[in-house]
Amino acid sequence: MANNYRVKVQIDIEECADITTDGPKKEDVGTFECEQIVLKTSYGALRDAFACHLSTVSQQCALEVVGSLEECEVKPYRVDGEVGRITFESYWVEQMGENTARSSFPALHAKEWYRTTGFKEVAMAYGTTEKSYRKASNLIDRVRHQKDATPSRTLRENTENEGRQVMAHIGRFCGPHA
Secondary structure, three states: OOOOOOOOOOOOOOOOOOOOOOOOEEEEOOEEEOOOOHHHHHHHHHHHHHHHHHHHHHHHHHHHHOOOHHHOEEEEEEEEEOOEEEEEEEEEOEEOOEEHHHHHOOOOOOOOOEEOHHHHHHHHHHHHHHOOHHHHHHHHHHHOOOOOOOOHHHHHHHHHHHHHHHHHHHHHHHOOOO
8 A cells, every 4th residue: 555645635716606604615525615714624625635535544454454344343533633633433453463443543542632743843842832831722723723623731731741751762861860
């Protein structure tokens, strides 16, 4: 299976009545219609297209192991990324102690979200180092055009956990006096 992907965006400009909408209207997977808020729409379309793509990847991995999706358990998988929070269906098949979903996506705990490298860079390296957790959370959600997506408490917990991991890594290589 190829590991490289290309994102293709097409914008159609059509003549329409003077009626405008307050938000984007979903038409199909990755397709939205909106007259006023193109940027907000493009982020919504990206989130929708990525969710559909990741679910398809999970289906393909499961189908390589078993012949039918009927044998799969479908569970939500959550990703917090640079385009926003995405939830998609992942297909789980247990076989010889291994799970097909884990071959494509890291294991998560209860309500945990997988954080992409881009999200960590934007949220933690630039956001929380420069601003309070609340202000960084508001900025991230505004930039991603997804209101109330990443709570400040979650951002704080994620940032502090990343910091502990960095300190533990430094301690392993530099000793306790680093």
